[in-house]
Amino acid sequence: MRVSRLHPAAVVTLVVAAAGLLVGCGAGTGTGTGTPWWYHPGVTTCGPPAQVRVGGRAMFVGSCAGTLNGPAPKVTVHTGEEIDVHITQEPAGPTGNQLVPILPLPRSSRPSVVRPGATSSDRATGIYWAVRPGHSVLMSRAGPILDVTVVP
Numbered sequence: 001m002r003v004s005r006l007h008p009a010a011v012v013t014l015v016v017a018a019a020g021l022l023v024g025c026g027a028g029t030g031t032g033t034g035t036p037w038w039y040h041p042g043v044t045t046c047g048p049p050a051q052v053r054v055g056g057r058a059m060f061v062g063s064c065a066g067t068l069n070g071p072a073p074k075v076t077v078h079t080g081e082e083i084d085v086h087i088t089q090e091p092a093g094p095t096g097n098q099l100v101p102i103l104p105l106p107r108s109s110r111p112s113v114v115r116p117g118a119t120s121s122d123r124a125t126g127i128y129w130a131v132r133p134g135h136s137v138l139m140s141r142a143g144p145i146l147d148v149t150v151v152p
Contacts (some may be wrong), residue, residue, distance in 0.1 A: 037053050038058065046064035048060040052083065052146050055077070064075075066102065068081075068144065073148070079130055079133060083148065085106060092138065106137050106145045110134060115131045116129075134149075
């Protein structure tokens, strides 16, 4: 049996083409790269239950075991700022090829301070708006996701 070796340039071409195809299939984003803001390439053993983005800075929320333990991260935002929340998804359905959020999106403890906005069609990502000065906690059924202070 004869085994052929691929030329290194051919391998690079295939890898670049595959990467381009994957990036082209990314969901809507806000990163300017064609991938969602919450997407992190590569393999990891850490599966936090949520990620939040405030002022363009994304952070993991919860433990790598997928639990919300301990106090929620605290952030201070100005009135009118956007807070993005993404809940980690897991396979579901008869064949396991559908992704569903592991938790519902959080609710604001004070919607008059932090108001929910648009939600993605898969219900895994939501936008929240700081609408007036005060304090609010974005809460899921598993615990607090984000402790928000809104200033003028």
